[in-house]
Amino acid sequence: MDNLITLHNGVDEGVSVIQSTDISHHSFAFDQNMNPCIVYNKAGTTYCYWYDPVKGEQTTMEFDVYMESPQVSLDDHRHQLGSSDIILSYTREDKLCYRQQRDRYQIEYILGDARNQKLTQIGMSKNNRFQFRLVFDWRNE
Incomplete structure (x- = not known):
């Protein structure tokens, strides 16, 4: 059976935006214009489905x-269209890294050490700080 990632508006049937047999992980967000951004792993490779304003x-x-x-x-949910980005964050070779929409996800920024940790959540906290939730991953010890 195929794995589907489908977007629904609550009224219509919905639109399948990604269809594959090997999706093992996904995360999604919407930008300030409600364009979807979906990052997913398929057969060990990471893909990002997003709205590219250069291509339109x-x-x-x-x-x-x-x-x-x-x-x-989305890094800042408040109404600041010109300065908010969708952040793509991940771990790579024991480092916590991120890429941002304004760079078209081309530039990798390294935040710090993430040895034996797994990234499980990112987002704006109650005190308006963008935070990263890492948990200990005993499988890599």
């Missing part, structure tokens, strides 16, 4: 196999 359409970007536990989130 949704596009899928392929990353290498070293991205682990990728997560996406």
Whole structure:
């Protein structure tokens, strides 16, 4: 049976945006214009389905196999259209890393050490700070 990632508006049937047999992980967010951003692992490779304003359409970007536990989130949900980004965060080779929408996800930024940790959640906290939730991953010890 195929794995489907389908978007629904609550009224209509919905639109399948990703269909594959090997999706093992996914995370999604919406930008300030309600364009979906979906990051997912398929057969060990990470992909990001997002709205590219340069192309003016949704596009899928392929990353290498070293991205682990990728997560996406809008960094600031307040009404600041010009300064908010969808953040794509992940671990790579024991480092916590991220890429941002304004760079078209082309530039990797390293935040720090993430040895034996798995990224499980990212997002804006109650005190308006963007945070990363890492948990100990005993399988890599």
